[in-house]
Each structure stands twice: as C-alpha cells, then as structure tokens.
C-alpha cells in the first residue's frame with residue numbers, strides 16, 4: 001500500500017527547524033535559536049528581515065486600498081513604475097509589473113517571439129531562468145527537459161564567454177537571454193567584453209537581448225542593474241532590449257518587473273501582457289519603500305565595501321580557493337563539497353546556500369550586512385576547515 005502523500009507536497013529539501021521570526025540580518029527558529037542569514041531568505045530580503053519602514057508602508061497602503069487589479073489606474077502603481085525606471089537608470093524607460101522572476105522572463109521571451117516572428121531562443125550553458133514553460137526551456141537543466149518537452153520551439157545553448165560561439169546567433173533567433181552573473185550556475189561572471197560582443201551580434205541579426213537580472217538587479221552587485229551600467233568595475237555599459245527583475249525588488253513582498261526599451265514598449269498592444277495581481281498596491285508600496293531606502297542609505301556603495309572586506313578576510317582560509325561575484329552576490333569556491341560546508345555552517349548558526357556547481361557555495365545576504373557579520377562567517381569557515389581538511 002502506498003503511503004499517503006503530505007498535504008503540502010514536498011518540493012524543497014528544508015532546514016531541520018522552522019524559521020518563525022526575522023529581524024535585520026537574523027532569523028530565529030522555533031526553539032529561539034538565532035541564525036545569521038547569509039542567504040537573505042533566498043536572495044530576497046535586500047534590507048533584512050521585517051524592515052519596519054517597509055512593514056509600515058505596506059500597512060498604510062493596506063488600510064487605504066488592499067487590492068484592485070490593472071482595470072483601474074492606481075497612482076501608487078504609476079509612481080512605483082517611475083521610481084523603478086529612475087532607480088534602474090538606463091535606456092529601459094517603460095515596464096510591466098508581474099509577480100515573480102519566472103513570470104517576468106516568460107513575458108520577455110513571449111514578447112520576443114511575438115515581435116520578431118521567430119521561434120528560436122538562445123541561452124547560455126549554466127543559465128537558470130525559472131520554472132514556467134519558456135523560462136524552463138532556456139534553463140540549462142537536462143533533467144527538466146527530459147521530464148517535460150514544454151516549449152516546442154528550438155533552444156540553443158551557447159558556451160558562456162566564448163566569442164566564437166556567438167556566430168551561431170542568426171536571423172532565426174528571436175532572443176538571447178543571459179544572467180550577467182550566473183548565480184545558480186556557480187556565481188560565474190559573464191564578462192563585460194563578451195556582453196558587448198553579444199550586443200553587437202544580436203543587433204546585427206535583429207535578435208532581442210534580454211538580461212535576466214532577477215538576482216543581479218536592485219543594487220545587489222553594487223550597481224542598480226548590470227544593464228546600462230556594465231559589470232562591476234568596468235564602466236562600459238551594455239544595453240539590453242529588456243531586463244527582468246524580482247527577488248529583492250520589494251524585500252520579500254512577491255513582485256516581478258519586466259523593463260523595456262522604448263522601441264519594444266511602443267509595439268505593445270492592449271491585451272498583449274496581463275496579470276491579475278501584477279502591479280497590486282501592496283507590492284507597489286513595498287517596492288517604493290525598498291528602493292527609496294537603498295538609495296537614501298547608499299547601500300550600493302556599502303555592498304561594494306562589504307565585498308572588498310570579505311575578499312580580504314577570506315583570502316587566508318585554506319577551505320576557500322576562490323571568491324566569485326560582486327557585492328552581495330558572492331560565490332565561495334571550496335576545496336570540498338559546498339553541501340557539507342553549508343550544513344556545518346548551520347551548526348555555527350549561519351545560513352548560506354549551495355549552487356548548481358558542487359564546490360561553490362553562495363552568499364546572498366541582506367545589503368545591510370556589516371563587517372562584524374563577515375568576521376563571524378570567517379571564524380566559522382576557519383573552524384570548519386580545521387575540522388574537515
């Protein structure tokens with residue numbers, strides 16, 4: 001006899017405790033233990049847990065108008081759109097609100113197919129873009145593709161940072177979707193030079209370029225977005241036709257956004273895009289407050305300082321062989337399996353993440369993290385190294 005499945009189906013391996021409360025960079029479990037959240041609630045809580053200003057902004061809006069869909073103009077939606085476009089500081093001057101990263105990517109890919117009339121999608125090996133049909137099709141995971149054929153068009157996966165492979169992009173390709181810093185793919189940076197060449201090539205073939213900035217956006221790497229600013233430290237801007245955002249955008253309130261060039265925005269007809277909940281007033285209030293605080297508190301500069309401090313502090317630890325990434329999206333390449341180290345870190349009351357690459361662990365902390373928290377991590381990693389190496 002088969003056992004009865006749980007009411008809530010098991011879809012994620014979970015922590016061996018329940019998180020019941022959060023405060024700043026910390027979360028607390030059901031036994032009152034405190035954990036330093038170097039995983040930021042899954043790359044989401046940019047301003048830490050239970051930020052009081054965001055909670056108040058949501059609460060104020062909830063008392064005024066809890067919800068109405070896109071059938072009505074909402075001033076708060078218009079203002080939030082303006083705020084995000086100003087924050088992003090690029091040529092992408094229009095946007096569409098939705099509810100998640102996958103939804104933003106799905107809409108971007110769908111628009112690309114619709115506007116170009118082509119059905120070949122291009123992605124990079126190691127890319128991760130979400131679980132909806134087209135987003136899953138451009139995600140480099142053969143296990144998924146074996147389970148569901150999903151998108152019936154062609155998908156081409158290019159070798160990242162390989163200029164030669166760019167020749168495969170031709171007039172049949174609707175779009176290329178790229179995470180400028182592949183997060184799940186082991187915090188692997190797509191170089192600025194490659195992104196510039198990719199831009200050239202896509203312009204030549206009339207292929208739309210989409211930056212998936214679900215993880216790299218909202219100031220996480222030290223710039224508002226890679227789009228329009230270039231990879232950290234290069235000052236050579238690359239301009240995509242669309243960029244997608246979610247995760248940190250409203251500090252944990254569900255939201256997604258698809259930023260669009262004026263050329264693309266002007267092609268969109270009534271009914272082309274839609275969502276019941278997208279652009280809902282509570283998400284808009286959370287977004288407005290999140291972006292305002294990031295700018296007021298100079299947090300983009302702060303995350304760059306934190307990265308530098310972590311790089312210096314961690315350089316002496318034998319367990320860590322390389323530090324990858326920027327700002328608060330960092331990968332530590334380890335001399336042993338990341339899964340083992342992430343498990344051990346929990347014994348030191350620190351939460352961190354693994355990645356799709358066995359020996360790379362990920363740190364995606366809230367931007368408000370301080371040097372003393374990095375010290376805590378370094379001490380724990382040193383002790384873990386002494387025990388395991």
Ligand SMILES: Cc1ncc(COP(=O)(O)O)c(C=O)c1O
Nearest residue numbers: 100101102128129130214215246
């Ligand atoms: C780069 C990237 N794109 C898209 C997604 C999908 O976002 P969501 O889980 O909000 O649908 C993720 C989620 O981890 C991601 O890391």
